[in-house]
Amino acid sequence: MQKIMTIFGTRPEGIKMAPVIQTLQQDQELDCVCVNTAQHREMLDQVLALFSITPDYDLNLMQAGQNVEDLIGEMLIQLTAILQTEKPDMVLVHGDTSTTFIGAYAAFMQKIPVGHVEAGLRTHNIYSPFPEEMNRQMVGRIASYHFAATEKNKANLQKEATADSNVYVVGNTVIDALLDITSRKRRFNQELEQIFSTNKKTILLTTHRRENLDELENVYLAINQLVEQHEDVQVVFPIHKNPVIRQKVQHSFPESERVHFIEPLDYETFVHVMKESYLIITDSGGIQEEAPALGKPVLVARKTTERQEGIEAGTLKLVGTSKSKIYEACHHLLTDKQAYQTMAGKTNPFGTGATAKKIVRIIKAKLLEESLSSNNSNYISVLPK
Numbered sequence: 001m002q003k004i005m006t007i008f009g010t011r012p013e014g015i016k017m018a019p020v021i022q023t024l025q026q027d028q029e030l031d032c033v034c035v036n037t038a039q040h041r042e043m044l045d046q047v048l049a050l051f052s053i054t055p056d057y058d059l060n061l062m063q064a065g066q067n068v069e070d071l072i073g074e075m076l077i078q079l080t081a082i083l084q085t086e087k088p089d090m091v092l093v094h095g096d097t098s099t100t101f102i103g104a105y106a107a108f109m110q111k112i113p114v115g116h117v118e119a120g121l122r123t124h125n126i127y128s129p130f131p132e133e134m135n136r137q138m139v140g141r142i143a144s145y146h147f148a149a150t151e152k153n154k155a156n157l158q159k160e161a162t163a164d165s166n167v168y169v170v171g172n173t174v175i176d177a178l179l180d181i182t183s184r185k186r187r188f189n190q191e192l193e194q195i196f197s198t199n200k201k202t203i204l205l206t207t208h209r210r211e212n213l214d215e216l217e218n219v220y221l222a223i224n225q226l227v228e229q230h231e232d233v234q235v236v237f238p239i240h241k242n243p244v245i246r247q248k249v250q251h252s253f254p255e256s257e258r259v260h261f262i263e264p265l266d267y268e269t270f271v272h273v274m275k276e277s278y279l280i281i282t283d284s285g286g287i288q289e290e291a292p293a294l295g296k297p298v299l300v301a302r303k304t305t306e307r308q309e310g311i312e313a314g315t316l317k318l319v320g321t322s323k324s325k326i327y328e329a330c331h332h333l334l335t336d337k338q339a340y341q342t343m344a345g346k347t348n349p350f351g352t353g354a355t356a357k358k359i360v361r362i363i364k365a366k367l368l369e370e371s372l373s374s375n376n377s378n379y380i381s382v383l384p385k
Contacts (some may be wrong), residue, residue, distance in 0.1 A: 001031050002367050003090035007079065007106075009037030009061070009099035012286050014047035015267055017094050019176035019356035020117060021053055026357040027360060033086050037061050037075055037099045050100045051177075055066075057082055068131075072102050079106040089367060090115055090145075096136035096175075097128075104139045112138050114139070115363065117173060119146035120153030121285075121306040128211055128304050144223050145366065147359050149289075149350055170358040171351025178290050181271040188269065196259050199335060200234040201278040208240040209283040209302060215321035216245065219281070219301050220252035224324035232336055234258040234365065236273060260308040279333055281319075281326065281342075288316055292348035299329050309349040314342070 004024055008017045014036075024032035036055035036122075038044065041062040048055070059078050063072060075098070081107055083091070083134050091107035093100045093189055094117040104114045126134045137160075140146070146162060148154045149172040157167050177376035188196065198200065205223060223235055239249055239261055249342060254261055265273060271290070274280065279297045288307040291298045299319045310316035318324045333340045 001029065001073050002090075002371075003033060003086065003088040004090050004092060004363065005033045005035060005083070005086060006092045006239070007035045007037065007061075007099060007103035008094060009039030009044070009075075010097050011040050011047055011267070013094045013099065014040075014053075015120065015177050015286070016050075016173045017092070018047065018051035018053060019173045019180070020092065020359055022051065023356040023360045029364065030360075033057075033088060035079070035082060035103075035176040037057070037079070037103075038233060039071065039075075039097060039099045043264065043266075050181075050266070050268055068098060072098050075099065075102045075174040076106055079103060080109065083107060083110045083112060088112060088266045090363065092117060092363075093139065094118055096121065096132035096139070098131070098135065101135040101138055103209065104142045112142040114142055115145040115147060115359075116140065116143035117147045117359065119143065119167070120148040120150075120156045122156040123213060123304045123306045124155075129209060129302075130211055133306075145194045145362070147362070149355075150293055152309050168358070168360070168362050171355040172289050173351075173355045173359070174286055175293055175348070175351040175353050176356050177267075178271060178293055182275060182294070186270065186275075187271045188272065191260075191262065192269070192273065195234065195236060196276050198234065200232050200258070201230075202276065203233060203235045203330070204273060204277040204280045204282075205237045206240075206280075206282045206284050206299065207245060208242065212283050212302065212321055213244055213248075216248045217252050219326060220249065220322045220325045221324045222330070223252065223257075223259070225323070225327050226330055226334075227256055229330075231361070234260065235333065236260050236262065236277065238262050238270070238273075241335055242262065271356050279330070281330065289348075289350040292316070292346065292350070295344045297333055297343040299326065299333075301326060307350075314346040315348055315350045317343075352353075 006021055024030055034055040035057045037059045038061050090113050092115045093103040107114050123133050144169045146157055147170050154167050154169050274291055275294050280291050281299045283301045288310050298316045300316050303320050317329055320330045
């Protein structure tokens with residue numbers, strides 16, 4: 001039985017790796033070892049409980065006031081010890097976090113093949129997003145197997161001289177997770193039930209990007225103007241835990257009965273809030289992939305996005321952090337029904353919900369091929385085309 005180790009540590013990683021872990025655990029021909037660095041703690045724990053995943057290793061690395069350098073140093077030491085003990089046949093990492101990069105690097109130092117889920121995202125600006133863009137570029141150099149969500153992601157890897165035979169276009173696992181959650185019954189607390197019991201159009205707002213911190217006031221001013229000029233609009237704003245963001249929110253919003261500040265939501269609740277919203281303004285990466293699957297237009301409050309497929313498909317509109325651009329784009333969708341329906345009706349380019357099964361099928365085929373090759377046997381490639 002061959003052993004696959006999954007390494008994750010943040011809430012987005014947990015969400016997007018959950019379908020892969022579940023599929024690996026269901027396969028009787030594979031041994032799945034789950035390692036949680038706990039780069040995020042409380043939010044990730046909620047996700048793992050939601051998908052009934054219990055890590056084999058929990059490093060509990062998150063500490064108050066911790067800097068990135070200390071985090072990655074301790075992470076490398078602990079992951080190396082686990083890899084030396086477990087000796088997996090392959091390590092799977094996801095996306096672009098510190099856990100992703102250090103997990104891949106630790107495996108590389110042990111000469112263990114790495115599979116990169118959600119490979120090939122690029123802005124080609126190493127400081128946007130920071131440090132995620134550099135993390136994923138470095139993992140791209142380390143990984144042996146690249147599970148790209150789209151053809152554009154594959155093209156990015158090809159430009160970096162990644163062998164075509166090691167790149168697989170499979171869609172995005174977040175759609176697998178999303179469809180799982182939306183199939184479950186909605187469970188809102190009393191506050192959310194009351195908010196969504198009105199007939200108002202709900203704008204869901206999220207902001208958390210480090211590179212946006214100095215310009216968040218522009219985003220918030222645009223929201224204030226929208227609420228003032230559209231009486232049929234309300235805003236739901238789960239505020240990030242970052243104290244800098246909370247301070248900016250406190251100083252940027254006048255008191256309003258139609259701007260609802262709430263604490264960060266667990267993933268299941270957040271998915272249903274997206275489903276009930278009219279449109280979304282965000283600087284998140286994952287929401288750019290998820291919301292279009294629910295037929296929700298997304299205005300991306302960033303200067304760049306690595307999800308260009310969504311821009312080209314028409315499910316996303318890049319508005320940056322300009323007050324006027326955010327206001328104008330949102331006002332257009334609120335007042336032009338045809339424009340709204342056109343954007344909401346576009347096909348999501350990020351997958352249909354079968355990504356995890358594709359990834360596991362490819363892993364099994366690749367491991368079998370390598371096993372036969374190492375035994376100096378004559379064999380026929382069994383990799384899916």
